Amino acid sequence: MAEIIKLNYDDGYKNIQLGDDPNRVIRINPTDAKFLNRMANFDIKSEEIKEKYKDVDLNKITELQNLNEEDPEFDKLKDAAAVADQLDCAVKELINEIFGYDICKTVFGDK
Structure with a gap:
């Protein structure tokens, strides 16, 4: 059997657990340029949603x-x-757009 080599590195993501529930973890990469751009464009996106x-x-x-x-x-x-x-x-929709995935399901659940 071939040996498995594990490689660990810092991918920049921060894992944030909500309360004591290990199933409610959100991941963000505050150094990700796309995330930063989405944050910078918050006003534009919020106006689009207001229009919608x-x-x-x-x-x-x-x-x-x-x-x-x-x-x-x-x-x-x-x-x-x-x-x-x-x-x-x-x-x-606005929150999910900023984070780039359905973060609201993790934070708020299915409700």
Whole structure:
């Protein structure tokens, strides 16, 4: 059997464990030029996402505060939930774009 030689080197990545869960580890390389460029272009990317979700009515979310359990207008709740989902997607999309992978799944889980 051939001998296995292990080569270890510093690839620049930093592993960050979230809490005590060894399955929730994010990896970033703060010296990676592409990562740095994505960080530098945060404003541009956030504007692109704002444009993509420009039709989202933020007032729908604040209406949830005034929703009465006895209120027969449950469509308000559905609309507000849909808007909240759209905003959640937009924020996660921006974060994932910056890090270059689906970091939000590790950080926030499947929810």
